Amino acid sequence: MLTAAMLGIIEKIGLDIMILTDEVDADEFFASRMTRARTLQLMRSLVQTVSNLPAGTCERLPQIDWAAWAALRIVLTNPARHKFQIWVAIRELTPLTVQQLKSYRKIQPQLFAMVL
Numbered sequence: 001m002l003t004a005a006m007l008g009i010i011e012k013i014g015l016d017i018m019i020l021t022d023e024v025d026a027d028e029f030f031a032s033r034m035t036r037a038r039t040l041q042l043m044r045s046l047v048q049t050v051s052n053l054p055a056g057t058c059e060r061l062p063q064i065d066w067a068a069w070a071a072l073r074i075v076l077t078n079p080a081r082h083k084f085q086i087w088v089a090i091r092e093l094t095p096l097t098v099q100q101l102k103s104y105r106k107i108q109p110q111l112f113a114m115v116l
Contacts, residue, residue, distance in 0.1 A: 003057050004114045006049055007101060013046040014098040026087045040079055047073045060111060064100050068093050
């Protein structure tokens with residue numbers, strides 16, 4: 001049940017990031033203090049949740065780029081130096097992860113089940 005909750009949190013945060021950054025380009029994003037700050041906060045939460053997933057869960061979801069999420073943890077310690085990596089995570093890694101979670105939910109529903 002804890003794993004299902006964590007996967008749900010990852011998906012929800014990912015969707016929140018996508019919605020928050022949907023209509024901005026990279027220049028607007030990095031110029032916007034509020035959008036940038038909130039997005040980076042969400043990304044840190046997502047990275048933290050990913051880092052707490054059981055290893056077996058990650059192995060059952062191999063199409064998700066868990067290594068990229070782990071690397072993002074380091075990038076987020078100094079986002080001003082890693083703008084390109086941040087933007088790629090926003091525009092590519094996050095939507096792809098959300099999409100893959102939705103696909104896995106269909107083929108491995110037991111992993112996402114919130115039952116005792």
